[in-house]
Amino acid sequence: MIRLERAGVRFGARWILKDLDLVVNEGTCLAVLGPNGRGKTTLIRTILGMQRLQEGRRTAPTLIGYVPQAGNAPPHYRVLDMVVMGRAKELGVFGAPAAADYAAAKAALAAVGLCAIAERSFSVLSGGERQLVLVARALATGATTIVLDEPSSALDLANQSRLLAIIRNLAENPAYTIVFSTHHPQHALHVADDVLLLMEGCVLRGPADLVMTEKNLRELYGVDVRRIPLPGGGDALVPLLERPPTPNGQPLVQGTTVNGFDNAAAPCRRDEGSP
């Protein structure tokens, strides 16, 4: 379980987090959403214990599996060796991985479906594969609390789908507690049990289905988002993006669609009354 009590983080005179109470119970998958600069990364770092609190207190497991954004990882090692580094804490300062550690690393790779590339160099992997390798490394730590920092931000649609399925699969296991930050409301709705919206001046926490309303998302991002029921069940969250104004009122790019929906057919409310 992760617990933050009246947590406050300040950069200079500006409070990024203030009086934040957060409890993530065992077995919960929590998505953190908010615009740039609202404190998503600060919150993730706070949960990990890497951000010192100016106020309040943090209670969290000593071992947390962390999945950073893949761009930061150095590419020199074999995939299996990258994953087995998740065992570092278990092995102690003078330890080197043994057969059991490699078995754990291979099991973690199997969990993300990457057994086939275990022997390849990390440097030849695509961005999506790298991200999945880092998920495997977090699993190899043996931690049951997994924290992911914008895991899907640099991935194409196929890899986003693959990654979300893996997160959802983990979330189905009641032993795992998962926290991830994302810029995609759809991902949060699709995967998370609970969401935390970092609104201006306050946070909104609750079940994804109830909290991810059009009104809340508009307030969060300042952009209209439509929640449209899908035929097969579930909802789609569709941001209605701004259109560039033209002298004759026609869009500059004809036939442009957003997330599969015809943008031109759904005029943006924010455009109303604008010159």
Place this chain on the structure above:
Amino acid sequence: MRKIGASNDAPAVAHQRNVAGDSQPDSGTVPLVARVSTTRTETLRRLVYAILSVALVAAMLVGICAGQYPIAPDRVLAVLAGWHGETASAAMDERIVTLLRGPRILLVAICGAGLALAGAAMQGVFRNPLAAPELLGVSSGAAFGGAVAILVGYSGAMLVGGAFTAGLLSLATVGSISNIGGRSDTTSVILTGVIVGAFFSALVSAAQLLADPHNSLPAIVFWLMGSFATTTWYKVALGTAPILLGSSLLWLMRFRMNVLSLGDEDARTLGIPVERDRWLIFLATALIVAATVSVAGIIGWVGIVVPHAARMLVGHDHRHLLPASALLGAAYLCVVDTLARSATSTEIPLGVLTAVIGAPFVAALLRKRQRLEETMS
């Protein structure tokens, strides 16, 4: 004003670029053993170790044979095997092998291995291919300690002890200055190392200024340029203990070095105490560097050149890089020392030769990397 769909297109474009960049194998850093199928990797790695071991033995043997007074290899082997000759020249050979070249080449090999190990460790910890063991200011500190010892008329154990103590003191100084609030990031360690190194270099100059121009000044200057000319078994014993201790510590931490080379944040999130582990590695490096400087003066570039070459052979994993660096470093310094003794009638200071060979090597390496980056961008 944004265009329609701009926010949706941007990640996709960034990803494409990322994939295009990622899928290019970095042929400049792909080690020899990784270019073949992975099933043969281990065999090839063992072959590399075997070749390096043979090269080291050969380099040591040639080192004992060659010199101003050449000794035939069979005579050297006979002496090493304990067979005593009866002629005067055989007795002479025996004395040269057992009292002069034997201890010297052994110390050269140990120092070469130690410096290469220390360099590989530093480059891993700092995540910088140009990091060298000298970066911590330890060699300048040890140089100052040694210079002062010579200045006040000490030699032998006192000189070695003075240099060694001053080297470790300079590491302690770097540690106390760079540590703020219980943490010291790599940048502040590098900057502090440079500052402390510069400070002690100035003090070395001051010691030279004060030295007697006929006796102690030439002694200080020659000692600083690096040489194994004055090696005795006593010095071998004095220098070997800290080098073996430091090297053992580095070898034990070979897997930790891999984790540290991921960067501070990543390593910390994997649950390891980054600062403590890094300082353990610095301490091991300081033991090696201070011991080397105290027995042989400043020998630069070995810690940069050798790990680079070893990385090309066995890759970046410190579990393979450390043994390969140690073997290659020992062989390399044996060859350079033999050249220093045999190339001219007077001995060339070792530090001069390692720099003359090392600087162009690293320059060529830099240019190769730059060309590679240009072709990839």
